[in-house]
Amino acid sequence: MKKTMIKIRNAVLHVLVLLVIFIVSVVCFERWINQSVPVTAEGMESSSFPLLYMMNDGVSYNCLHGYACEMDVSYIRDTITVLGSDHVLDIQIQPFSTTVDGISYEVLTEDGKKSLENTNVVKLREENGYLYASFEIQNHMIMNQEYILKIKVNAGGRDIYFYTRLILEDGLHLSSYLDFVTGFYEKCVNKTDQDTLGTYVEPDADSGKSTTLAAMDIHDSVNQLMWGKLNPQMYYKPTPSLVDINETTASFVLDYRISSVGESGASEIYNIKEFYRLRYTDTRVFLLDFTRTTDEVIRTDRSVIQSNGINLGVTGMDVEYQFNEKKKTVAFVQENELWTYSISGNKLTRVFGFPQSENMDYRDFYYKNTIRILRVEEDGSVWFTVSGYMNRGRHEGENGIGIYFYEEASATVDEIAFIQSMEAFDMLKLDTDTLAYVTEDGQYFYVLLEGAVYRVNLQDQNYEKMIDGIMNNCYESSASNRYFAWLKEGKEYDSETLCVIDLETGERREITGNGTERLRPVAFMGEDFVYGAAQAGDIDITHEGNEVFPMYRLTIINQQGEEVKNYQPDGYYVTEVSGEGNMLTLTRVTKSAGGYEETTEDHIVSTDMEDDVVYGISTMTSDIYQTEILLRLGTTLSSSSPQVVTSKMLADTSSGNIVIPPNEEKEALFYVYAGGSMVSRYTAAGPAIREADEKVGVVINEKKQFVWERGNRDTTKQIKLEKIPEAFRTGSIDAAALQQEMGADVDVLDLTGCTLDMVLYFVGQGTPVLANTSQGVVTITGYDEYNVILLDPGSDETYYGGLQDSTKMFEEAGNQFVSYVTE
16 A cells, blocks of 8 residues: 555656646747747738829729839839820829828929929829829820829828829820730630630640640630630739830730639639730731730648649749758749748748738739849758839838848848839849849848949948949859959950959959950859850951850869869850850851851750759649649658748848949940840840840830830831931941941941841831942832832932842841931
8 A cells, every 4th residue: 555655656746747847848938939039020011002003094004003212214114104185194093091192293204304294183083992183284295205204192191103104196096905905814714705816816836735824925726825724713803004005016014813723622823924015907906926924822721842842833944942051941932922941840931022811902912023042041041132112011112122131040031231223123133133142141242233243231231332344245143143253344355354253252363365365254154154265366346236256265163263174176166155054055156268157056064963853943744734843852752731931020120221323334235125024135236126026025225215116117118318317328337437427316226137127117217227238238218018119329219129139138248237216
């Protein structure tokens, strides 16, 4: 009995000890949690700005998002609004929960230097939660010339600024265009009126073989454009954005969301972006070009984590992702949301994103911003940037670059700095994609902006311009952005010195030629730098935009500056290097009596390709989704039900915005816009026009002038001889000499390499074109459906040349053309 009592007593004591240990553990754990998650952490503030829409015959278009401060209008190019001959403009405001106290508008010249009108709107009408206003713009505008309309809305006790380009023009058929784009997307989503859709599109021989819903175009089958076996429902309807319009064509962008019930029964959400280029005729509207991109939004209630990796669903292959050094954590961006996944902990964290899971509206998924992963630390923390327009939060309505640090231990995001910028989103994205780097100690941030590299001190929030005068095609950056290389002289075809900087240590190295060599940075293979050398005597710069830089040698140097490979095949020259990462493709030529002739390609392949086999982007196929994107993690995952965490934002502790003013001495470039956004920039008009022709786009110069538009010319045109400058009647085709003779108000353009069909755009705009032939130079002064109208030097008599014969004649002479644009 006594022994039994002793056992019972020991058991009770044992239980009591365990209970005490448990209570102490809970208390300590709670204190640790409270220390780990700061009490100042909270969710990002919801959007508070109103939205503003243009109205056309009662139909909304051009949804404008407001800016918190006045912008440099020279960067504004998102939408264009049509003003009819009555000069009356109707607008609609969606205030949400914000009180609107006043509205005014201002009409500015395209460069913003002159204000034509600044007027208060005195009358507002409310209906069904929206505000409406009509105002009559005074008669100070010139027909068919673009202006900037700035609308200032005082809401919630602050001024908010909305911008759109404005054109005064009648007969542009805007209502017909709006009806077309609305009907097109509705027919696709609702899977109705297949025969009508079939009359709009241009399926090609491969249209029935399409295997992805992520990218579709005018050449896909009607069944594919109607989403194949996917059964979509409208989630958020689009408001059409008019991005370009002229007498013959118009271009629209539609952003919207669809949903679908997946195979598991979970709801799936897809973001859709469509681009339309249309032509109006008396009988119907013709679809000239159409593209659609589809990107699935990650939903944690579906099987995102699978045994073979992370299923990103229907989206493109160009996924932004980065592993930490030991590959235990991966960070990735899907539809402008930053996520991390801990492989060992099976934890999926939504780090950052403007879209909300609840109370979401069109302000949240306005995608004029991009997330860039800078570095993933070994503990799973992440440095990243958000560049462009800020949809909500403490910088709502501001434009710039936010530098953030996500701390894995506390699941919080800290804003380290915010750089305010006037640069348009498309240009800002090109710059930050090239160079954005934070040092390992978190002290400095480096970024490329408008041809200059800036160093921002993240501790005291000061900045300095580190490198200036960086010209297009004269720089490269490494995969991590730690190393940056540029031409010291800034001359694409005549530089003898290459500079390479290690942004982590600040160490600079210079590479120089042997006196007769000209150098060029061509690529990085990971962190190894590749540059090329050409003999000065071999370089051909006769025609701007068609220069030849024949590199007889490519050299690869490692991070220590040591040469690891020298590519120098006898008799071959490299003119172009493409690709990145572990393989470069070399475009090569051989020298001949007439210049250079293209020959076979070659490749440089890195020996470090083991990771490519088990890590990174892959695809998988299914009957309904066709192709889905898989992010491989190098191991087999044991669980498909991860712990899901949503980060919090720390309270604002920064000292205010860092304001970097626009670079007034930036290089004058030509910008190619296609599919509703800027896709590239060039130093010469010729290659820009060729890309715009391929992508059914437009070319804009630094002064925001239209240089070239695909499809915008009349059927016939003839320029009067007295309108042709004398310099274009002398028989000279030397662009530099013509520029000097024509003066500063004219930009002479070397269009060599463009086709006759391309350069006839200039003639259609009333500008003559010089063309070289085997018999000498002629001036193209007009055209009709079957002929071009030509003028010989010194003559006052024009004559006809057949289109096909003339095309062949100019091709045989090398397609050498010169024209100009005037201010």
